[in-house]
Structures are given as C-alpha cells and as structure tokens.
Amino acid sequence: MKYPKMKLDILAFGAHPDDVELGCAGTIAKEIALGKKVGIIDLTQGELGTRGSAAIRATEAAKAAQILGLSARENLKMRDGFFQNDEAHQLQVIQMIRKYQPEIVLCNAIQDRHIDHAKGSKLVADACFLSGLQKIETDFEGEKQTAWRPKVVYHYIQWETISPDFVVDISGFMDKKMEAIMAYDSQFFNPNTKEPITPIATKNFLDSIKYRSQDLGRLIGTDFAEGFTAERYVAVNSLENLI
Template sequence: MKLDILVFAVHPDDAELGCSGTILKHIAEGKKVGIVDFTRGELGTRGTAETRDAEALESSKILGLSVRENLKFRDGFFKNDEQHQLEVIRMIRRYRPEIILSNALHDRHPDHGRAGDLVNDAAFLSGLIKIETKDNGETQDAWRPNLNLQYIQDRYIQPDIIIDITDFMDTKIETIKAFKTQFYDPEFDAPETYISSPEFFETIIGRSREFGKSIGATFGEGFTSRKLLGVNSLFNLR
C-alpha cells in the first residue's frame, strides 16, 4: 500500500499529541495516512504495553488511518544505529510516502530527539539503491520522500510552518483522550505524571490556539524542517 503521509512516533500517543489535527485534515481531503510507532511505551508510569496497544487501536479508528504498525523497539533504549535505521528504511520503502512526519529533533524527552534523528537519517538512506532491504522475502526498491517534517510537542520549539486545524481540533482531543491511562481521568487510580494532570490538556489547547493565531486561524499545529521550504506562489501563503 502506498501512503501519501507516513507518521513515525516513538511512543503511542506522540502522533496524536503532535499532529493528529494535520492527519485528520489530510484524510478528510482524501489522502492516505499511516502511523508507525517505534515502541509500545512500556516504560510509561501509567498503564501497560497492552493497554497502550488497545488505546492506539481505538485512536486509529477515530483518525481513520489506512494502517498503523508498531516496530516494538525498546522504549528508552533504542538507538540511532544500523539495525534500527534498516527497520525504519523498510517501513519507508513498504509505504513509499510523499511526506514523512516524525518526532522533534530536540525535546525534553530524550527518546523524541533520538527518534527524530533516526527518521531523518533513515529517510535519506532509504533513497540509496545500494542499501538492500527485504519485505516478506522480496527485495525492496529504494524510496526517498519529498518532505520530512517534525511535529512539535515541547512548548519551547518554534515552528517553521503551521497548519490550520481549526475544523479538526475537537476530534484531535478525542484521539488523545483515547489514551485513557496516560492522560487526566479522575476515575483512573495511578501515579500522577507530567502529562496526566488536567492542566496538561489546557497546554495542548493553548499551544494550538497560539499556533493558530499566528496564521489567522483558531487552532494550528506547528512543524519544523531541516531544509528550506518552497511554495509555487506567494498567494499560497497567509
């Protein structure tokens, strides 16, 4: 299956937090979008790997994804090395996306930055014909996406581009709330974490409002890029 957009996320719920509005918007436009999670989030204080699996499935239904996979890398201990790069390359070549979205290159969570670098490196290497990978026993063709952007979770990162997600903000919140063990739920008895307080949801909404205001919209999602971005016309900008 060829995808238009392939989203990589180191933890189940990272894509929902960082770019689910953008995912929803492009699916509504008829684009095919998939997510590849790197880990099952097994080191998370709240919930288990099994509950995260179920929550990711529920969120995927809300998003309307074409596919969602989990590479089952070790949460907290995966590396940006040959072994992991080849696994990511295999996913890129399997789905041949035009656009890749991934974790930020720098973040308060060390897994996020490491995952961002891993995807960035793998996206380049995936275009080299002398790197051989196999999928279901068949040799894969080289493939390099046209664009690789990083979604934002850390409030200190400034975006290079902002997408208007105003029409999809309510559903974005639904996808996040699908991860019941991770975020605020007064009926769930578990230790409180950085993301489980009711105030954390307010920061998500506030950040989306701030990004939206920057482009004359109500809500937005920000992305960074390692390369300069170009447009065909000044009239495509606001």
C-alpha cells in the same frame, strides 16, 4: 496487526504510541479529510510508561487509528528508552519507508524533554535519507524492496516550546485531535484515577494541548494550528498559497 503493502501520501512516526496524536493529529485528520492516505509507525510500545502497559497502549493506539481514519498503523517494538540510531534500527525504519513509499514523513521533535523523542527524530530522518540509496538492500516478507526517499521530512512539536518553521491551520479538526488523544485514557488527566500523576497526566497539560493550538492559530488569524520544523527551506509555488 499486519497491513498489506500500499502507497501512502503521508507516514508519521512516533517514538511512543500517542506521540503522533499529541503532535499532529489535527494535521493528519485534515489531510485524511482531503482524501490523503496516512499511516502511523510507532517505534516502541511505550512499555516504560509510568501508567498503563504495552498491551493497554496497543488497544488505545488501535482506537486512535480508527478515530483518525488511518490507512495503516504498525509498531516496530523497539526497546522503549533504549533504542539507538544505529544500522539495525535504521534498517527497520527503512523497511517501513520502502513498504509504504510516502511522499511526506512526519516525525518526533528535534529536541524535547523525553530522550526518545530526539533520538526517534534523528533515527527517522537519517533512515529517510538512507532509504533512497539503492545499494542498501532490504526485503520485507520475502520480497526485495525498491529504494525510496520521501520528498520532505517535517518534525512536529511536542513538550518543549519550539518556534515552528511553518504552521498548519487545523480549524475544524481540533475536536478530532482531542478525541484521538483521549483514546489514550490510561495516559492523561482523569480526576478519578488512582494511577500515579505524571507530567502529561495533569489537567494543565491537557489544557495546554488546546491553548497551544489556539495560540498558533491566533498568530496566523485562524482558530487552531499545529507547528512543524523543517530540515530545509519550505517552498511554495505561489504567494497565493500563503494564508
């Protein structure tokens, strides 16, 4: 589905459909509830996944987008497992950044079990910088694009346990996060399925999504939280901004 040009507050990237939901759907749901416009760009169709198919994942991604109330969701259809952080792929991402002009970009974990996650993380972060260079010219649907660099890039946490640089209180939005995740019912735990068991299709993994958020919430004195890492110092205007 093609979305019209619009400015978004937050643009989240994931190497595969479901990456964003697993990493930061609670934060996205909260920001949308606060009136922010949020979109997701999936780099690949997840076609190498053991379970399901690209077509099934596309249907699931559309369902998750509706649950979260996204303003836009697009898939760049890069090759699952084989995309690279090179000029051609960077230009694809730059087109999306310039199309939606987000203030904040969220992207994959800086290191993780799946090789696409770290690759996607670096690809998007590099493209965010390059997107601000006026001498890199891009056009989208026949229209020349204006240079645009997001104010900040944050990386959500995925399979590996990484110490976050900051956490977001998502109390009140955990159910919405889980609903968005379970839109991908081909991918996650189902005791009645005949599909092969994968590391993310176990009950333990499904339970870990909630208890990780509970643990981060415990550490900041709330019910649930999501963690992020940052490429530069996280600044606040006042000590009153801290909870």
